[in-house]
Structures are given as C-alpha cells and as structure tokens.
Amino acid sequence: TQLLEQSPQFLSIQEGENLTVYCNSSSVFSSLQWYRQEPGEGPVLLVTVVTGGEVKKLKRLTFQFGDARKDSSLHITAAQPGDTGLYLCAGMNRDDKIIFGKGTRLHILP
Amino acid sequence: DTEVTQTPKHLVMGMTNKKSLKCEQHMGHRAMYWYKQKAKKPPELMFVYSYEKLSINESVPSRFSPECPNSSLLNLHLHALQPEDSALYLCASSQEGLLMSYNEQFFGPGTRLTVL
Numbered sequence: 001t002q003l004l005e006q007s008p009q010f011l012s013i014q015e016g017e018n019l020t021v022y023c024n025s026s027s028v029f030s031s032l033q034w035y036r037q038e039p040g041e042g043p044v045l046l047v048t049v050v051t052g053g054e055v056k057k058l059k060r061l062t063f064q065f066g067d068a069r070k071d072s073s074l075h076i077t078a079a080q081p082g083d084t085g086l087y088l089c090a091g092m093n094r095d096d097k098i099i100f101g102k103g104t105r106l107h108i109l110p
Numbered sequence: 111d112t113e114v115t116q117t118p119k120h121l122v123m124g125m126t127n128k129k130s131l132k133c134e135q136h137m138g139h140r141a142m143y144w145y146k147q148k149a150k151k152p153p154e155l156m157f158v159y160s161y162e163k164l165s166i167n168e169s170v171p172s173r174f175s176p177e178c179p180n181s182s183l184l185n186l187h188l189h190a191l192q193p194e195d196s197a198l199y200l201c202a203s204s205q206e207g208l209l210m211s212y213n214e215q216f217f218g219p220g221t222r223l224t225v226l
Contacts, residue, residue: 033214042114042200042217043153088152092213097166098143100152 002027002093004101012107016078021104023089024071030092032072034063037086037103079108114218116201122224125191131221133184133201141165142184143215144176145200153200159184191225198222 005024013019023032031050035043047056049065049072056063060083062075076083089101114135123129133142141160145153158166159178173195175187184201202215 031213035217040198040220040222042202042220043215045214045216048214090215098155098213098215103152105150 002029002091002099004032004089004091004099006087006089006101006104008104009102010105010107012109013079014109015080018075018077019079019106020073020075021087021106022071022073023101025091026070027093028069030069032065032069032089032091034072034074035088035090037088038084043086043088079106081108081110084108114201114203114216116199116218116221118221119219120222120224122226123188123191124226125193127191128187128189130188131186131199131201131223133186133218134182135203135216136182137203137205137216138181139203139205139216140181141204141206141213142178143202143204144184144186145202146195147198147200147220149197157186188223191223193225196223196225 007022031048033048034046036046037043047058047063049063052067052069054065060077064073084107086103086105088103090098092098117132143158144156146156147153155168156170157176162178162181173190177185198220200220201218204213204215
C-alpha cells in the first residue's frame with residue numbers, strides 16, 4: 001500500500017522562526033501536491049511538484065521534490081501567524097487513487 | 111470563475127431525514143470528488159466522478175448516494191444517517207479524469223454536517 005507519511009504531526013513555533021515539514025513515502029509518485037487547510041474550510045492548493053529534484057518557491061514557502069520522487073519538503077522562512085493551518089501533501093498512487101498524508105498541524109505564535 | 115461552491119454551509123439533520131448536499135464548479139473540470147473529513151483528520155475519499163460517470167466508490171454505505179446531473183454539478187443525497195456520519199463534507203474538482211497523473215484538486219469550503 002502506498003502511504004504518505006508527514007512529519008512532524010504538530011509544530012508550534014514563534015513568529016519569525018524558520019521551519020521545515022516533510023512528506024515521505026517508500027513509493028514513487030508521478031507528482032505531489034501540497035495544500036493548506038484552515039479550520040472549517042476546504043484545503044487550498046499551494047503547489048504541485050512533478051520533476052525529481054524540483055524546487056518551487058511561493059513567497060516565503062519553498063517546496064522541494066526528492067530526486068527519486070518519493071519525498072517532498074516544505075520550508076517556511078520567517079513564519080507568520082497567517083501561516084497557521086493544516087498542511088497536507090497528496091499524490092496519486094499506482095491504482096490511480098488520490099491519497100493524502102495525515103497532515104502537519106502548524107501553529108505560529110505571535 | 112475559479113471557485114468550487116458548496117451548499118449548504120451547515121446542515122443539522124435527524125437520523126430519519128433525507129437531505130442533499132450540492133456542489134458546483136464552472137472551471138470546465140471533468141472530475142469531481144466527494145470527501146469526508148472528521149475533526150483533526152485528513153480528508154477521506156468517498157466518491158469520484160470522471161466525465162460524469164461514477165469511477166470510484168470507496169466502499170461507502172448506501173445511505174450516501176452521489177449524483178452527477180451534469181459536468182458542473184455534483185450532489186450527495188443523504189438518508190438515514192448515523193451520528194457518526196457527522197463531519198465536514200468536501201467537494202473537489204480537477205481538470206481531467208483520473209488517468210491524468212497531474213491531479214490538482216480545487217476544493218470547496220465544505221458542508222459541516224451534524225446528525226442528531
């Protein structure tokens with residue numbers, strides 16, 4: 001079974017600090033998506049990574065896809081309270097089913 | 111229009127009621143999805159429609175009945191639900207059907223369902 005493991009599950013840091021969250025699998029994915037979800041709302045797509053080793057930047061957020069396309073990371077520079085939320089990675093497995101990781105719940109303290 | 115809309119935003123129903131959740135998108139997407147999300151958990155896939163045909167049913171109980179009247183609309187009919195069915199129900203759409211691996215999904219805001 002293809003799984004996406006996200007770590008850490010929870011992260012609470014001060015405003016202005018940097019952080020990295022991870023999405024790992026033992027399987028290869030053709031692409032991975034990162035979403036952010038705020039309480040009571042639907043997930044919002046942040047980025048899709050497709051090519052092994054790819055790096056994408058979205059303002060203070062940097063996304064990287066592993067060379068072997070089995071893992072991805074999200075790095076946030078100078079975190080702000082508005083970054084608080086649930087960060088989910090998702091990918092399509094060999095059975096053409098979309099699977100989600102369990103998410104990283106991020107809380108930025110002002 | 112780059113939005114997925116869902117109605118109602120909140121719904122409270124009894125176990126004997128029949129209700130429907132509605133989802134609409136006008137992005138020309140050909141795949142639409144229903145997810146169930148319990149508190150502090152990731153979304154769980156329930157159904158996928160691809161080109162208006164039901165492609166995936168993740169062993170969902172028959173008290174949930176999906177319907178795709180056209181390529182822009184997706185309904186979820188509810189009947190005889192249980193309190194444990196209380197959750198946030200999310201609709202999503204993506205540009206192509208399941209055969210496309212570049213599967214970016216756009217989510218609606220969800221319907222918060224409470225079953226009494």
